[in-house]
Amino acid sequence: MNTPAVQGTEARTARITGEDGLVSLRQEWLHPAIVDPEMDSMRLLSETAMRFPEALSFSSGAPYDGNHDLAALSFHLERYVKHLREKGLPEERITRTLFQYGPVNGFIQDEVALMLKRDEDIDAPPGSIMITHGYQEAALVALRGLFSSPDEVLLTVSPAYVGIRGAARMLDIPVRGILESGPDGLDPETVRESARALRAEGKRAVALYLVPDFSNPSGTVIPLEARRRLLQVAAEEELILLEDNPYGLFARDGETLPTLKSLDTTRNVIYLGSFAKSAFPGARLGYLVADQPVTDAEGTTRLLAQELSKAKAMYSVGSSSLSQAVIGGILVENDYTLRPATRELAAVYLERLDTVLDALAGHFPAERHEEHGVSWNEPRGGFFLTLRVPFTADLAKMERSARDYGVSWAPMSMFHIEGGGYREIRLGFSNLAPEAIREGIARLARFIADTPRD
Incomplete structure (x- = not known):
């Protein structure tokens, strides 16, 4: 008589080998980290960018590439x-x-x-x-x-x-x-x-x-x-x-x-x-x-x-x-030392940060917050800031934003460890020129205005 372990092994083998003799796997047999949908979020962001190449992307944190020289x-x-x-x-x-x-x-x-x-x-x-x-x-x-x-x-x-x-x-x-x-x-x-x-x-x-x-x-x-x-x-x-x-x-x-x-x-x-x-x-x-x-x-x-x-x-x-x-x-x-060598690069990123903050203030004036429901933090540097919006900001909405409005971003919920950030988005501005940032924020403003509050 087969032991339970042997029976389990045989059952698994029978399930993964089809009539054509080719092996296939069931997803639940893989490591839980591979199966976990939360582990797939960054890939989905990248694929969205590839599917909508004309969209201006605030969804990544890629460094500025205008200074690369073969x-x-x-x-x-x-x-x-x-x-x-x-x-x-x-x-x-x-x-x-x-x-x-x-x-x-x-x-x-x-x-x-x-x-x-x-x-x-x-x-x-x-x-x-x-x-x-x-x-x-x-x-x-x-x-x-x-x-x-x-x-x-x-x-x-x-x-x-x-x-x-x-x-x-x-x-x-x-x-x-x-x-x-x-x-x-x-x-x-x-x-x-x-x-x-x-x-x-x-x-x-x-x-x-x-x-x-x-x-x-x-x-x-x-x-x-x-x-x-x-x-x-x-x-x-x-x-x-x-x-x-x-x-x-x-x-x-x-x-x-x-x-x-x-x-x-x-x-x-x-x-x-x-x-x-x-x-x-x-x-x-x-x-x-x-x-x-x-x-x-x-x-x-x-x-x-x-x-x-x-x-x-x-x-x-x-x-x-x-x-x-x-x-x-x-x-x-x-x-x-890389500090002197990166000062020009730092100036590029700071200009882009200032451009994002200026564009956001233009489209979402603080005195009209009750009307648009949008606010944000004001970091002193780096590649990112957080935008709070009056609706649930998930991957489905991000895809609609990229497809219909030509601008993508990252839902903040994917960065929270135990839930949260559902009405926030991350804007990454490091690899967008100032003119692209201004146009991207304008597109984002149209998307936000057209998205019902929930």
Whole structure:
């Protein structure tokens, strides 16, 4: 007689093999993260943009691409090769560095460490840095290393970038959202309360994910004093802070705040960075800084980034050597600082932000709010802002907006961890020229005016 396990296996085999002998699968057999419709939202946004190419898109956060130059790729590659020669590396080793598999954690840690010191005042030894395939791999690697039990929970600001929720979902890590509290974003005392509430439930908050500077999707900035209090809470509640900082270089002059990592005196922060915004997204290169010492049973101590290399080795073996060389060349050419090199780019983004705010004020005057029911926040930088509308803003309405009005946007509900944001939309303006922004807001105003309140 077959055991239940064997019977189940046979039944499954019978169901997936058709009369033609070809295998097919049922969706419910896949991992829950693959089946979860919430994991599909960003793909649906992209597909909507492809289906309606004439629509002006506020739905993405793509960087400005008007400064891309094909000649710069070869220049920066050659600049890095020259840098290696100046360091005395033999030609054979240089060739192997570019053409062969490289170290799992990358080979431009020295250059990134210098950049972090000059741009962010972060003292990161090269061994604490891992070069990754963009932010997303950095998040996956960090989460995989930190979480080992189903009772361990990831806290995250809500609304949050969908990539962190997706990474946690793929790794079966439970997530608890902490709502932003107004224009200053995350309240440190709410973080403390959330960690203690989880302990009361028999669970443990291991880490907190946040974007302190110009958060995606809301554009909020955590003030300096709140950053200091957040570090204190993290130390007291034994929390690791996962600080994601893709937009910090693009603050207005005189408004740059120190990163959490630069203020971190207790090693409670893992810093997640990317060159997608500061260089170009096609490089698919990011990094994490994990300088926490890890001691094994024999008493040997290594930095957390070195321990996490085991996870990265299984995810991707290593990061692209050519991408590392190009980014390395950019860093060398700019004397290991990207702040001066990105000031013109920052001016582009700030002009676009100001254009969005001006256009919104023109179409939706504050004194006529009862008539149009529209309001918004006013971030000081970044790529996004949040628009509140008098109807439920879902994917179906976004598609109608793109199809019939020629303008697309992102429903804020897809960024909320545990529900919310149903009457809000995210406007991403980073890759739209000012004239396109003005036309796009005009189209959006017509869509809003024609959409019944609910």
